[in-house]
Amino acid sequence: MEDDDVGEDEDTGVTKVRVRVPLGTRLALTSMVERHQVWAQQLKAQHRAQLKGLTAAQRDILRAEQRQALRVLRSRGSLLDKRGLLIAFGVRQELRDRGWDHSWSGVDWQEIPMGLLSGGIGNRYPECLxxxxxxxxxxxLCAGCWTSSKKSIDRLRKWHADHSAIVQSRARLLEGPAAEYERLAASVITAGDxxxxxxxxxxxxVLHAPTSLPNTALAPR
Structure with a gap:
């Protein structure tokens, strides 16, 4: 699974991003999504059974209800049968808990300059999704990261300016400046984080969803 869509319940535009993640993340995503794909097939079989014996008009109504019920299950995180759905659900939850799930109109945000932060992110997170x-x-997400980290970024820029000779020579930092740098860098929230x-x-x-979905979940009204 590489670039995949966000799911049928998304009607907004999409954009592509690349994220460095711990080793094994791709395998875990594949395993969890496949688990919910099995449940999705069970639900769709149930849907087909419910359509038997109905008129064309009744089938149209029930199909619309079934599609809506699937959207509700996916929005709640009860059915995440695509990788994009799973990650978008997690992003929404993360933004909500950080208080970032609102319009950021008027915020002059920009990408966080990764050059200010310590290297080695590829070693810590070897997989790329x-x-x-x-x-x-x-x-x-990006506006929240920038707004929350702007003061620390400004201080990191000043730190780099104050220690430019040491940074350029790659000499070992003294304990005080090194500790200050680590403190400032740790307070920057990146999009990858x-x-x-x-x-x-x-x-x-997905892991804590029920092992099976109730038969009445999508019963016709």
């Missing part, structure tokens, strides 16, 4: 996510979610937290949330939602 290509994701397609709703534009609104990505914009909220939030995406990785969101992925953990999505995986947790």
């Amino acid at each position: 290509a994701l397609s996510l709703p534009v609104t979610l990505v914009e909220q 939030v995406y990785r937290a969101a992925i953990r949330r999505g995986l947790h939602a």
